[in-house]
Amino acid sequence: MKTVVLDRDLVEMEVKPHHLLAEYRRLLAQGVEERLCRQLAECPCPGCRGDRHTPAFPRSGLEYRQCLDCHSLFVSPRPSEEALSSFYRDAEAIHYWRREILPATREARRTKLFRPRAQWLLDVVDEYRPEARRALAAGYHNDLLLEELHHLEQELFEVVVTNAAADIEFAGQQLPGVRIQPTPLAGLTALGPVDLFMAFDILDRCADLEALFAAARTVLAPGGLLLGTTTLGSGFDVQVLWDRAPGVYPPERLNLLTVEGLSALFARHGFEALEFSTPGMFDAEEVQRIVREHPEANWPRFIRYMVENRGEETLGALQEFLQRFRLSSFARLVLRRLQ
Amino acid sequence: MGQIRRRVVEELPDLELAGVCDQFLGAGQIGPGCPYYQDYRVAITQVRPQVVFVCTPNRFSPDVCIHALEQGCHVFCEKPPGRTLDDVRRIIAAEQAHPGLKVMFGFNHRHHPAILEARSIAEAGRMGRVLWLRGVYGKSGGAGRSFEQSWRNDPALSGGGILLDQGIHMLDLFRLFCGDFSEVHGLLSTCYWNIPVEDNAFVVLRTPSGQSAQLHSSATLWKHTFQLDIGLEEGYLSVQGLLSKSGSYGRETLVVGRKSSRGQPAAVGNPREEVVYFDQDLSWELQVQELVRCIREDLPVTDSSTQDALKVMEIIDTVYRQAQVPREARITAAGGKG
Numbered sequence A: 001m002k003t004v005v006l007d008r009d010l011v012e013m014e015v016k017p018h019h020l021l022a023e024y025r026r027l028l029a030q031g032v033e034e035r036l037c038r039q040l041a042e043c044p045c046p047g048c049r050g051d052r053h054t055p056a057f058p059r060s061g062l063e064y065r066q067c068l069d070c071h072s073l074f075v076s077p078r079p080s081e082e083a084l085s086s087f088y089r090d091a092e093a094i095h096y097w098r099r100e101i102l103p104a105t106r107e108a109r110r111t112k113l114f115r116p117r118a119q120w121l122l123d124v125v126d127e128y129r130p131e132a133r134r135a136l137a138a139g140y141h142n143d144l145l146l147e148e149l150h151h152l153e154q155e156l157f158e159v160v161v162t163n164a165a166a167d168i169e170f171a172g173q174q175l176p177g178v179r180i181q182p183t184p185l186a187g188l189t190a191l192g193p194v195d196l197f198m199a200f201d202i203l204d205r206c207a208d209l210e211a212l213f214a215a216a217r218t219v220l221a222p223g224g225l226l227l228g229t230t231t232l233g234s235g236f237d238v239q240v241l242w243d244r245a246p247g248v249y250p251p252e253r254l255n256l257l258t259v260e261g262l263s264a265l266f267a268r269h270g271f272e273a274l275e276f277s278t279p280g281m282f283d284a285e286e287v288q289r290i291v292r293e294h295p296e297a298n299w300p301r302f303i304r305y306m307v308e309n310r311g312e313e314t315l316g317a318l319q320e321f322l323q324r325f326r327l328s329s330f331a332r333l334v335l336r337r338l339q
Numbered sequence B: 001m002g003q004i005r006r007r008v009v010e011e012l013p014d015l016e017l018a019g020v021c022d023q024f025l026g027a028g029q030i031g032p033g034c035p036y037y038q039d040y041r042v043a044i045t046q047v048r049p050q051v052v053f054v055c056t057p058n059r060f061s062p063d064v065c066i067h068a069l070e071q072g073c074h075v076f077c078e079k080p081p082g083r084t085l086d087d088v089r090r091i092i093a094a095e096q097a098h099p100g101l102k103v104m105f106g107f108n109h110r111h112h113p114a115i116l117e118a119r120s121i122a123e124a125g126r127m128g129r130v131l132w133l134r135g136v137y138g139k140s141g142g143a144g145r146s147f148e149q150s151w152r153n154d155p156a157l158s159g160g161g162i163l164l165d166q167g168i169h170m171l172d173l174f175r176l177f178c179g180d181f182s183e184v185h186g187l188l189s190t191c192y193w194n195i196p197v198e199d200n201a202f203v204v205l206r207t208p209s210g211q212s213a214q215l216h217s218s219a220t221l222w223k224h225t226f227q228l229d230i231g232l233e234e235g236y237l238s239v240q241g242l243l244s245k246s247g248s249y250g251r252e253t254l255v256v257g258r259k260s261s262r263g264q265p266a267a268v269g270n271p272r273e274e275v276v277y278f279d280q281d282l283s284w285e286l287q288v289q290e291l292v293r294c295i296r297e298d299l300p301v302t303d304s305s306t307q308d309a310l311k312v313m314e315i316i317d318t319v320y321r322q323a324q325v326p327r328e329a330r331i332t333a334a335g336g337k338g
Helices: A018-035 A081-090 A092-128 A143-152 A185-191 A209-219 A236-244 A259-268 A283-293 A301-309 A312-324 B002-011 B040-047 B061-070 B085-097 B113-124 B162-178 B283-296 B306-324 B327-334
Strands: A002-007 A053-059 A062-067 A073-075 A134-137 A158-161 A178-180 A194-199 A220-231 A271-277 A330-337 B051-054 B074-077 B103-105 B130-138 B183-189 B200-206 B212-218 B225-232 B235-240 B253-258 B273-278
Touching: A002 A312, A018 A081, A018 A092, A053 A236, A081 A092, A092 A143, A092 A220, A092 A271, A092 A330, A092 B113, A185 A209, A194 A209, A209 A220, A209 A259, A236 A283, A259 A271, A259 A330, A283 A301, A283 A312, B002 B051, B002 B283, B040 B061, B051 B061, B061 B074, B061 B085, B074 B283, B085 B306, B103 B283, B103 B306, B113 B162, B113 B225, B113 B235, B113 B253, B113 B273, B130 B162, B162 B200, B162 B212, B162 B225, B162 B306, B183 B306, B200 B306
Parallel strands: A002 A271, A134 A158, A134 A194, A158 A178, A194 A220, B051 B074, B074 B103, B130 B212
Antiparallel strands: A002 B273, A053 A062, A062 A073, A220 A330, A271 A330, B130 B225, B183 B200, B200 B212, B225 B235, B235 B253, B253 B273
C-alpha cells in the first residue's frame, strides 16, 4: 500500500469562496430541515458496523453520532437514498451551487482539483489496470473530471455516469464514450462488469455504504479498481473543530469514517488497498480560520498558541505532516477487488 | 542473500526448499528437516532440484551457474553475474547449450515499488520521453575498518569494488529507463578505505538517441543513500530511499513533478509535486514469481536476463578498462588538453 503527499499552490478560497459557501450551507441546512428530517432510519456504524455509539452533536435537525469502536462520525437516524436522490436533483441549495458557486470557481477547480485528479487516475490505471475498457462513475461532480480525462487521453475507456443528478450535471454537454444513466444503487449491478468503479464525492454522502460497496464488488470484474475520495472523521480539522467544523454538515457528510472505520469497511467487502492517502490541503488553514473567528471557544491550548503565534510556513509544514501520516480529513483511495 | 532467498522460496506456494548448500554454516544452523550440503555438486546430484539459487561470492557464481545448467537445473543467480565480462559470456554459452532452461539474475531493484510506479508513469508516455537520468547509490562501508576485510573488496573474490557490488543495480535501472548506452565514461577512485578496489565510481553515459545518465556509486556515503532522478519532457520523477531490512536507506518514496501547464504560470520553476510513500517491498517475491512463471509457461526470460547482465557488465568492464589506462594517455586519445 502507498500513501501520497501533495505539494501544490492552492488556497481554499480559490475553490471554496467563503461568502458564497456560507449562503450555500445556509440554504442546505434549511433544505435538510424541510425535506430530509422525516422518515429517518437508524443505522449502525457504516465503517465497522458496530452498534455502540454516543451522541456527538446535532446539525440541521439531524444527529451526528460517534462509534465507540472505530470512532467514526455518522448521521443516525438518516434519510433514505431515495430522499437524498430527490434532494440532489432539485433542492434550492443545489440550484444555488450550480448557479453561483460552480461558475465562480469552475476554472480554479478544473486546474487545481480535477486536472491533477485526472492525471492521478490515468497513472493509477496505467499501473494497475492498463487493460481497462469500461468504468462506472457512481459519484457526483464528474463533468470536469471527465473533460480533463478526455483532454489528457484521447482513447479513454467508456464511462457510465450513474449519480441521481447526472443528467443535470452533464446537461448540454457531450463527451465521446460517456453515457449518462442515473441509476439507484440496487440497479448498478446490471451495468457490469466494469474495470473501474469511480466513487468520487459519494462515500461520505451515501445513505447506505454497505449497499454501495456490495454493488461495487458485484459490478467490478475481478481485479478491478475502486477509486474514490471521501472526508474522514479522523482528519485534523474535524477532530480539532468537531461541532464547529464547517466541513461537517448533512446531507453531503453523512459518513465521516476514521481511517480505521474505512479500512474495516473495504476489507469486509473483499477489497485490498493499493493506495490509501490523505492528500488534503485545507485542514490547517481551516483550523486557523475557525479558531480566529471564534476566539471565545475552548480550543486546545496548543492549537490556540500555534494559530496566534505561527504563520503560513508552520501551517504548510503541519499540513504536509498530516498528509504523510494519514491525518488529513480528505482521503483518496485505490482499492482492488480481490478474487 | 541466501537467507533472503530461502525465505522467499519457503513463502511462495509454487516452490519447495529441497536443500541448502553452504560451506560455512553447519547442519545445526540450517534447521531441522532441510537437507544440508557443503559441496554444491553433491547437493545438485543428490537433490536433483528444478531450480538452483546461486548466492555465492562473485568468483564462484559462474561455475555454480554453469554446473547447475549442465545438470538440467534452471538458475537464479545473485548479481553481479561474476567478476568479469568473460564470466557472463561463459554463463550465456551454457544457457545457449541448454535452451530449455531459464536463467535470471537478482536485479531486484527493478521490482521495488517506487521503481515500478516510476516505470509505469514513464512508459505511459504522458510525461514525454526520458531526457536524462541521475543516480546516487552509496553506503558507509560500516563501522571501524571491517569493510576493508570484506570479500567484496578482495579483487580475487569480487572482481571489483563498489561499482560492481552496488552501482550495478543503478546501471541496470538506467538501462531499464533508457535502453542501451553507446558512450561510457568512467572515473574510479579509492579515496578513503584501504582496499585494492574502488570505493567511489563516477560514470557518465549516453544513448544513441542522446539520453544522458550520470551515476555516483560510493562506499563513502556516510548517510546511506539511494536516489534516482528521471528527467522527462513534461516533468520529473525522483525515487528516494529504498525499503530494506535495516531501513537505513530511508522510507522509499517517489516524487512526481509535472511541469507547469496551462493556467499555472505561477508554478514555473516550482511545480506541483506528489510524494508517494511506499510501505512494502515485494521485490524479492515478484522477481522469483516471474522466474517461476517463465518456467511453468516455458517463456523466455526477459526480466533480469543474461542479456541484461551482459549489457550492464559491458558498461562496468568499459569503466574498469578506462581506469587502467594512464590518465595522460586517455586525455591524449580523447584529444583533450589535460
